[in-house]
Amino acid sequence: MQHSKGTASRVVGALIGTTTRLSVLAVLLASNAVADEVIEELVVTTSRAPTYLRDQPGNIATLGDDAIELTAHAHIHELLTRVPGVWVSRGSGQESLPSIRSPVLTGAGSCGAFLTLENGIPTRPSGFCNVNQLFELPTEFSESREIVRGPGNALYGSNSMHGAINVLAPMPSTGSRTTAKLELGPNDFFRVGGLINSGDGAQAVIGGSYTDDGGFRDASGYRQVKALFRKNLSVSRGDLLLNVSLSDLDQDTAGFILGKDAYKDDSLNRSNPNPEAFRQASSQRANLEWRHAYGDFDVDIRPYLRHSEMTFLQHFLPGQPVEENGHVSAGFMANARLEGESRTLSFGIDADVADVYLRETQFGPTEGSAFLRETRPEGKHYDYDVLGLNVAAYLQAEFQLSPAVAIHGGLRAEYSHYDYDNNMLSGNTRDDGSACGFGGCLYTRPADRTDHYFDVAPNLGLAYTASDSTTLFLNVARGFRAPQMTELYRLQNGQAVSDLDSETIDSAEVGIRMATGRWDIETSVYTMRKTNSVIRDADGFNVSAAKSEHDGIELSVDVDLHDYWSLTINGAFAKHVYDFDSVAARGETFVSGNDIDTAPRWLGSAALNYEGPGRLVGELQWVSQGSYYLDAENRYTYPGHDIANIRLRYLMSEYWSTTVRMNNILDNAYADRADFAFGNYRYFPGRGRELFVEIRYSK
Numbered sequence: 073m074q075h076s077k078g079t080a081s082r083v084v085g086a087l088i089g090t091t092t093r094l095s096v097l098a099v100l101l102a103s104n105a106v107a108d109e110v111i112e113e114l115v116v117t118t119s120r121a122p123t124y125l126r127d128q129p130g131n132i133a134t135l136g137d138d139a140i141e142l143t144a145h146a147h148i149h150e151l152l153t154r155v156p157g158v159w160v161s162r163g164s165g166q167e168s169l170p171s172i173r174s175p176v177l178t179g180a181g182s183c184g185a186f187l188t189l190e191n192g193i194p195t196r197p198s199g200f201c202n203v204n205q206l207f208e209l210p211t212e213f214s215e216s217r218e219i220v221r222g223p224g225n226a227l228y229g230s231n232s233m234h235g236a237i238n239v240l241a242p243m244p245s246t247g248s249r250t251t252a253k254l255e256l257g258p259n260d261f262f263r264v265g266g267l268i269n270s271g272d273g274a275q276a277v278i279g280g281s282y283t284d285d286g287g288f289r290d291a292s293g294y295r296q297v298k299a300l301f302r303k304n305l306s307v308s309r310g311d312l313l314l315n316v317s318l319s320d321l322d323q324d325t326a327g328f329i330l331g332k333d334a335y336k337d338d339s340l341n342r343s344n345p346n347p348e349a350f351r352q353a354s355s356q357r358a359n360l361e362w363r364h365a366y367g368d369f370d371v372d373i374r375p376y377l378r379h380s381e382m383t384f385l386q387h388f389l390p391g392q393p394v395e396e397n398g399h400v401s402a403g404f405m406a407n408a409r410l411e412g413e414s415r416t417l418s419f420g421i422d423a424d425v426a427d428v429y430l431r432e433t434q435f436g437p438t439e440g441s442a443f444l445r446e447t448r449p450e451g452k453h454y455d456y457d458v459l460g461l462n463v464a465a466y467l468q469a470e471f472q473l474s475p476a477v478a479i480h481g482g483l484r485a486e487y488s489h490y491d492y493d494n495n496m497l498s499g500n501t502r503d504d505g506s507a508c509g510f511g512g513c514l515y516t517r518p519a520d521r522t523d524h525y526f527d528v529a530p531n532l533g534l535a536y537t538a539s540d541s542t543t544l545f546l547n548v549a550r551g552f553r554a555p556q557m558t559e560l561y562r563l564q565n566g567q568a569v570s571d572l573d574s575e576t577i578d579s580a581e582v583g584i585r586m587a588t589g590r591w592d593i594e595t596s597v598y599t600m601r602k603t604n605s606v607i608r609d610a611d612g613f614n615v616s617a618a619k620s621e622h623d624g625i626e627l628s629v630d631v632d633l634h635d636y637w638s639l640t641i642n643g644a645f646a647k648h649v650y651d652f653d654s655v656a657a658r659g660e661t662f663v664s665g666n667d668i669d670t671a672p673r674w675l676g677s678a679a680l681n682y683e684g685p686g687r688l689v690g691e692l693q694w695v696s697q698g699s700y701y702l703d704a705e706n707r708y709t710y711p712g713h714d715i716a717n718i719r720l721r722y723l724m725s726e727y728w729s730t731t732v733r734m735n736n737i738l739d740n741a742y743a744d745r746a747d748f749a750f751g752n753y754r755y756f757p758g759r760g761r762e763l764f765v766e767i768r769y770s771k
Contacts (some may be wrong), residue, residue, distance in 0.1 A: 113587075117218040117238040118225055119418065119468075120192055120372055120407055126585055129480045129533025129719040130547040131221045131596050133158075133628070140214065142691065142719050144255065144731055144766055146263070146285070148206050149744075153677045153695045155219050157644040158235075161670075162744040163756055165287070165294040165323040166207040167351070168187040169745065172235030173221050173598065175648050175671035176745070178203070179608030180356075184553045184575075186234035187224065190239050191315055193359055193376050195424035197401045198230035199460050199488060199557045202382065206237070208319045208355040209448035210300045213267045213279040215242040221626070222579045222598060223551030225531050226466040226482030227407070232578045233551035233602070241315070242267065244275040244304045250771050257764035260286035260293075263389040263548060276303040288759050291347035292326035310364030310371075317564065318356045325349035327387040328754035335743040341757035349387035355380040368410055372420075375404040389612060390750065391448040393437035401426035403462075414472040424462040428557060431455045440750075447565070450505040453515045455495040458557050462488050468531075478514040480533035480547075488554035492561050500565055514612075516563040525554040528572050540585045545596075551577040559606045564614050571616050579604040592630040597607050599623045601651070610669070610703045610749045620668060643676035650704065660704045667701050670747060672712060674698030687723035692716070702748035713742035713758070731766040735759065 076393070113125040115132055125132065133155045145151040149162040159171040169176045170186050177185055183201035187194060190209055196202065217239050224232035227234040252266035265281030274736055278297040287293040300317040327346030334340045359376035381398035403424035410417040432453040438445045468482035497505055498519040500512045507513075531549035538544060555572045563569070583596025605618040624646025632638045654662040667673075679693040694713045702708040721731040739761040746755050 113217055113534075116192065117220055117236065118227070120227060121370070121409060122160075126537075126543045127478065128585075129478075129535045129545040129582060130225070130549070131583060131594075131598075131626070133219045133221070135217045135219075137215055140211075140216070142689065142721060142731070143210070143356075144719075144733060144764070146257075146261070146283070146764070148211055149215075150735075151211070151496040152219070153693075154640070154642060155221075156628050156642040156681075157221050157624065157646065157675065157698070159672070159675055160206070160217060161756075162758075164289075164292055164349075165203075165285070165351070166321055167204050167323075167325070168206055169203055170220070170237075171671075172237075173600065173624065173646065174234040175668040177607075178670075179606060179614060182608075184231050184556045185229055185234045187236035189228075189236060190317065190357065191241055191361070192238060192360075193357075193374060193405065194228075194231070195355075195357065195423075196378070196380070197399060197424055197428070197460055198462050199458075199490060199554060200399050200401075200426060200428045201231065201556060202305040204351075204353070207296070207321060208353070208380070209239045210241065210279065210281075210298045210317050210319070211239055212265060212281050212298065213242070213300070214239045216240045221599065222547075222581055223529070223531070223549040223577060225480070225533075225549065226468040226529070227420075228719065229422070229464050229466070229484045229486045229529065230462070230488065230553045233553055233575065241300055241302055241317070242269060242277050242279075243311070244302055244707050245269055245271055247271045251768065252770075253766055253768040255764060255766040257285075257755065258434065258762050259288050260284070261764065274303075277301070287324065287326065288762075289342050289757070290344040292344055294321060294323035296321045296323075296524060307362070310362055313361040314358075315361065316356075316358045318354070320354045321351065323351040323353075323574050325351050325385070325387060326756075329757060330752045330754055332753045334753065335746070335755040335757040336741045340570040341741065341755075346385075346392075348392075349385045351382070351384035353380070353384075368412070370409040370411070372407045372409070373404065374406075375402075377402050386432075388411040388749075388754075389448075390440055390444045391434045391436075391450075393432050393434040393453055395432045397428075397430045397655070399426050399428040401460075416470040418466075420466060420467045422462075422464045422466075424460075424718070426458075426460040426462075428458045429456070429459060430558065430562065432562075443510050446508050447512070447514045448676070449502045449508060449513060451501075452496060454502065454517060454562055454601070456517075456561050457493045457495065458561065459491040459493075460489070460557070462486065462554075476537045478535045478537075480535070482531050484529045486527050486529075486552075486554075488527075489522065490557060490560065492518070492557075493520055493524050493563075494518065502751060512565045514564055516565055516567060518561060518563060518569050521569065523560060523569065525574050527552045527576075529576075541588045542584065544584050545582070547579075547581045549579050551579065555606070559614075559632040566633065567614060567616065572606065573604045575602065575604045575606075590632045591712045593628070595625070595627040597625045609660040609662075610747070611659040612750065615654060615659070615662065618654075618662070620648065622648050636682055638681045638683075640679045640681065641676075642678070643674075645674055646671075647673055662704050662705055666704060666706050669701050670745070671705050672698040672700040674712070682717075688720065689723075690718070690720040692718050700746075702746055702753070708748040708753065710740070710743060710746035713740060715740060715758075727769055727771045729768045729770070731768065733764040733766075735762045735764075737761065 114122040149160045161169040183203040220236040248271035249269040255263040263283040267279035267417040305312040326344040407420035464486035466484040500516045528549040533547040579600040581598040600622040626644045629641040648668045676696045681691045699712040742758040743755040
C-alpha cells in the first residue's frame with residue numbers, strides 16, 4: 073500500500089510540473105508559429121458526430137487516407153506504429169495482440185481491455201472478445217481510423233478501458249470514385265483489391281480484397297477475403313445508411329521458436345515447430361444508421377446484427393487443444409443530441425443480446441512432464457453456451473463556461489447478464505468423470521448458473537483554449553468491463569466464479585494540443601490504476617484480483633521542414649507495474665512494483681516525408697521498441713529493437729501509380745513478440761528485409 077501511495081504522489085507532482093512546462097512551451101510555440109492557415113481536424117468517435125479534435129478533453133489520434141494509402145499495410149501492426157503509446161504485437165499470419173497505454177495482455181479476458189469499433193459500433197458483444205478480432209475489420213480500404221487512448225467517455229462502456237480503435241469506412245458520396253490495386257511481394261505474397269464509390273443516384277460504396285501470403289516461415293501461409301458494402305437508402309424522413317462487412321481467414325499458423333535469442337539464429341527464425349497449427353475464422357456484420365433532426369434534437373439510431381465463427385489449434389499450450397467458438401448477436405444504439413449556443417447534451421441507450429458458444433477438445437495426450445500429462449488430459453475440456461444481455465444508459469454533456477473554457481462530463485450505467493449452460497460434466501475432472509493426479513485437472517467447469525454485473529462510470533474533462541492554435545486539456549475518467557465469459561466459465565483448478573468482479577481502471581490525464589499551419593504538436597501525461605484483473609502467468613495459470621499501475625507520457629509532433637519536406641515524430645515512455653503481492657501455490661510469484669511482463673517502457677517512431685511538385689511521394693520511417701521483461705518475476709528480458717522502412721509512390725499518369733515498400737531495410741534480426749513460458753524463452757521472429765510492389769488505378 074505504501075508503494076501505491078508513494079507512486080501516486082510522485083505522479084501527481086509530475087502531472088502538475090509537466091502541465092506548467094507544457095503551458096509555457098505552448099505559449100512560446102504559439103508566439104513563434106508561422107501564421108499559416110490552421111486546418112481543423114474532425115473526429116467522430118467521442119461523440120458519434122463530427123467534432124473538432126482541438127476541443128476534445130482527452131487523447132485521440134487519427135490516421136487518414138494518405139497514411140493508409142502510403143503504408144499499404146499487410147498487417148495492422150504496420151499502420152499503428154504511427155500512434156504514440158500504441159503497439160499491436162504482430163503474431164503469425166494475421167494474428168495480433170493489442171497494447172494501448174498498457175502491456176501486451178494475454179489470457180482469458182485480455183482482449184476485453186480494448187474496444188474495437190466499426191463505424192462506431194462494437195464489432196463483438198461486450199463479454200465475448202477475442203485478442204485477434206482486429207483481423208475481422210476491413211482496414212485495407214477504410215477511410216480513416218481513430219484511436220482513443222485511455223478510458224472512453226460515457227458513450228462507450230464495457231471494454232473501452234485502455235482504449236478504443238474505430239475503423240471508419242468511406243461514406244457514399246455524390247461524386248464517383250474507382251480504385252483498384254494489385255500488389256506482389258516476397259514468399260508468394262499476392263493481394264488484389266478495389267473500391268467503387270458509385271456516387272450520383274446510386275450513392276453506394278462497395279469494396280473487397282483477396283490476399284494470399286505464402287508466409288516467411290515454414291507452413292505459415294494464409295488466405296483472407298474481406299468485403300464491405302455501404303448504401304444510402306431513400307426514406308421519407310431522415311438519412312438512412314446500410315452497412316455490411318465480412319471477412320474470412322484460412323491460416324496455417326507458425327508457433328513459437330524456443331531458446332534464448334533463437335530469433336537471431338538463421339537456422340531457427342524461419343522454421344515452424346508447429347506446422348500442424350491452424351486458424352479458420354469468419355465474421356459478418358450488418359447495421360443501419362438512421363439520423364433525423366427533431367427541432368433542436370439530432371437523433372441517431374443504429375440497429376445491428378453480428379455473427380462470427382472461429383476454430384484454431386492452441387499450439388502455444390501443452391497438449392495443443394482445439395478451440396471452437398462463435399456467436400450470433402443483435403442490438404441497437406440510440407442517441408439523442410441537443411446542441412445549443414453554450415451547451416451540448418447527448419443521452420442514449422445501448423442494448424445487445426448475444427448467443428455464444430465455446431468448445432475445447434484435446435485430441436491426443438500431452439507431451440512433457442508427468443505433471444503436464446496428468447493435469448492436461450486428452451478429451452473434451454469445455455463445452456458451454458451463454459446467452460448474454462447488455463443494457464446501458466448514459467448522459468454526456470459539454471458546457472462552454474466562457475469563450476476559452478469548456479467543461480465536459482458524463483455518466484454511464486451498464487447492466488450485464490449471463491445465462492450459462494454447461495453441456496458436459498461439471499467440476500474438476502476428465503470428460504469421463506475420472507480424477508486427474510497432482511491435485512486435479514487444470515480445467516474446472518462450473519455448473520449451470522446465471523451471473524449479472526452493474527457498473528457505473530463517470531468522466532470529467534476540461535478544455536482551455538489558450539489561443540486559436542493551442543488547447544490545454546485535463547481529463548479524469550473511469551473505465552470498466554464486466555468479466556468476459558471465458559473468465560467466468562473457462563475456469564482453472566482452484567478458481568471460483570464468485571471470485572470475479574468487474575474490472576475497473578481510473579485514469580487522470582493532462583495534455584496540450586497545438587496546431588498551426590506549420591506545426592502540429594500534442595503531448596499528454598497520464599496515470600491509471602486498474603483493479604480486479606485476471607492475468608495469466610508464465611506457467612499458464614490464471615491469477616484473479618490482480619492490480620496494476622500505469623503511468624506515462626506521450627508526444628506527437630508533425631512539422632513542415634520545407635516546401636516539400638516534413639517530419640513526424642511519435643514517442644511514448646511508460647511504466648506499467650504490478651500493484652499486488654501474490655505467492656502462488658503453483659506458477660509465478662507477483663511482487664508489487666515489478667514491471668509487468670511484455671511492457672516496454674519506450675515506444676517510438678519517426679518519419680521523414682517528401683511530397684514534391686512532381687510525381688514522387690515517399691517516406692523514410694524508423695520504428696523503435698525498448699526492452700521489456702518476459703515474466704512477472706522480472707528475471708528474463710528482451711532487449712528491444714529498431715527497424716527502418718522506406719515507402720515510395722510514383723504517379724505514372726493521372727490515374728495510375730506505383731508504390732514500392734521496403735520493410736526492415738537493414739535486415740535486422742528481431743522478435744515481433746517475446747516471452748518466457750513453461751520454462752522456455754519463446755519468440756515470434758520478425759520478418760527480414762522485404763520488398764513489395766503495388767500497381768494502383770484510381771479515378
